[in-house]
Amino acid sequence: MKTPQDAFSDYLTDQNLKMTPQRRLILETMLKQGDHVSSEELYARVKKKDPSIGQATVYRTLKLLSDSGLVEPLDFADGVTRYEPSYGKEHHDHLICERCGKNIEIMDETIERRQEAIAREHGFTLCSHKMYLYGVCPDCRKKGEA
Ligand SMILES: [Zn+2]
Ligand SMILES: [Zn+2]
Structure with missing residues (x-):
């Protein structure tokens, strides 16, 4: 099985996009968190590691991660979409x-x-x-x- 980094990289290539350090950091922050995070929470965590990353980049990358199947959006019926890593997970x-x-x-x-x-x-x-x-x-x- 490919690593999530490779799987995401392949997905980006298919979309004519490139793996950038920012996209990699967002993916790795997502993989490291053990719970279910909202896009705002993810943005806050990513920003701690790289203050130069904008909110739009985090949101767009989250959308790519979700479209690629690496991350799954969840609906806990409180109006906030949360995400969890799903690639290779039971x-x-x-x-x-x-x-x-x-x-x-x-x-x-x-x-x-x-x-x-x-x-x-x-x-x-x-x-x-x-x-x-x-x-x-x-x-x-x-x-x-x-
Ligand atoms: Zn309760
Ligand atoms: Zn879960």
Whole structure:
């Protein structure tokens, strides 16, 4: 398997674009962060390492990373798009607290298999899916009871 850097470089070549030090820094900052970041948060992190990078560059590069499949946009239903590195990562879905925004990564083989089967029943080959489960986390439930 190619490194994410090589995969992104190949994607950029296909788009007649070049891997620049700025694009590489944005990719590497994205890969290093362990959680789900918004474009604003990513911009803040990138700016710490290279103050000369503009917000537009970060946003455009994030779009390229997302289009290339290296990074996946997530919708936690709070109006903020977040991103996580997805290249070479095991698939997972998300459980999200509607009150505090906490999110947990989940994976259930039975659900995964059922999704494949349902797609097949409709004559589809499943390429990808996103499942979001929205609820109230234990901490927020306790606060609600108190
Ligand atoms: Zn909560
Ligand atoms: Zn995730």
